[in-house]
Amino acid sequence: MDLSQKIQNMAKEQGITHFGVANLSVAHNFILEQGGSVVAEFPNSVSLGIRLPQAIVDQLPRRADRAVALSYRHHAYGVINQRLDFAASLISSYIQERGHKVLPIPASVTVDDERICGLFSHKLAAHLAGLGWIGKSCLLITPTDGPRVRWATILTDAPLNTNNKVVEEQCGDCRECVDICPVRAFTGKVFKEGDPREVRYNARKCDDYFRAAEMSGSPRVCGMCLYVCPHGR
Numbered sequence: 001m002d003l004s005q006k007i008q009n010m011a012k013e014q015g016i017t018h019f020g021v022a023n024l025s026v027a028h029n030f031i032l033e034q035g036g037s038v039v040a041e042f043p044n045s046v047s048l049g050i051r052l053p054q055a056i057v058d059q060l061p062r063r064a065d066r067a068v069a070l071s072y073r074h075h076a077y078g079v080i081n082q083r084l085d086f087a088a089s090l091i092s093s094y095i096q097e098r099g100h101k102v103l104p105i106p107a108s109v110t111v112d113d114e115r116i117c118g119l120f121s122h123k124l125a126a127h128l129a130g131l132g133w134i135g136k137s138c139l140l141i142t143p144t145d146g147p148r149v150r151w152a153t154i155l156t157d158a159p160l161n162t163n164n165k166v167v168e169e170q171c172g173d174c175r176e177c178v179d180i181c182p183v184r185a186f187t188g189k190v191f192k193e194g195d196p197r198e199v200r201y202n203a204r205k206c207d208d209y210f211r212a213a214e215m216s217g218s219p220r221v222c223g224m225c226l227y228v229c230p231h232g233r
Contacts (some may be wrong), residue, residue: 003098004161007091011048014087018049018142018149020129023162027124035119042103042155044162045125048087049142049149052076052226057148060227069219076150076223081107084152092154100158107152116203122151129162133169134191137177137225138201143167146232147225170231177225183209186225 001009004021011019022045024031032040056075059068084107092102105120112118123140126132132142139147169190178188185205189195197203210220226232 002161003095003158007046007094007160010091010094011087014090015050015083016048016087017051018047018126018131018145018151020047020126020131021045021160021162022047022125022128022130024125024128024155027128030124031120034115034117034121039103039120039155042101042157044156044158044160045129046091046154046156046160047122047126047129047131048084048091048152048154049126049131050080050084051145052080052148052150054148057223057227057232060221060223063221063223066219069221072221072223073219077108080150081152084150088152088154092156095154095156095158098158100156102158103155105153105155107150116207117197120153120155122153125153126151127166130165130167133167133171135169135171135177135229136175136186136188136190136200137181137229138186138191138197139177139226139229141171141229141231143170143231146229148229148232174230176228176230180224180228182222182224 008019024045053075056072063069088104092104096102109118126140127134132140135141141147142149175188178186183205185202187200189200213220
């Protein structure tokens, strides 16, 4: 059994529902700009995704109910992020023990408060691994679960079997995520490689929305773009 198949089996054993490997060379400049030279030196990525609990996501229109909001924060962020990070750590150790460099990127962690982004784009890696396309909500849309998936990534120099057969965008004329956003953060523009995120999405509007919720004593919960996507429902 080769290394790629072994780590895929390990991922499945850890409850990972979406797995893919990508060669990152086509996105080198973007990765360098976002995460710096240490992140950009890794040629390959391993994407790990876990499907969110459908019943919890389906309650998001009632997120003003504190029980609904806390349930979503706990299960769809707290618990699943821990599961993803544990799986990423386990698989990273396995790869490293075989003589290769690894850098696990944690799930849902913002490291740049000015640009409001993480060290590395999980969505980019999953897109390049052929697991879905970037939707008008700037979320990764999978063919089977829509955007109802949380992600973590392992960067590595291990010689893995990569799949850069990108899934074509399938949003078409749909604007449900654009229209339901309470702060109108999305422009409705489709994803195009090379375009800055701001062409499609104003992250500051989302961040201000969450900060206002915190100041009022409410949980940081929205997720309406994730809830409404027909590919997830």
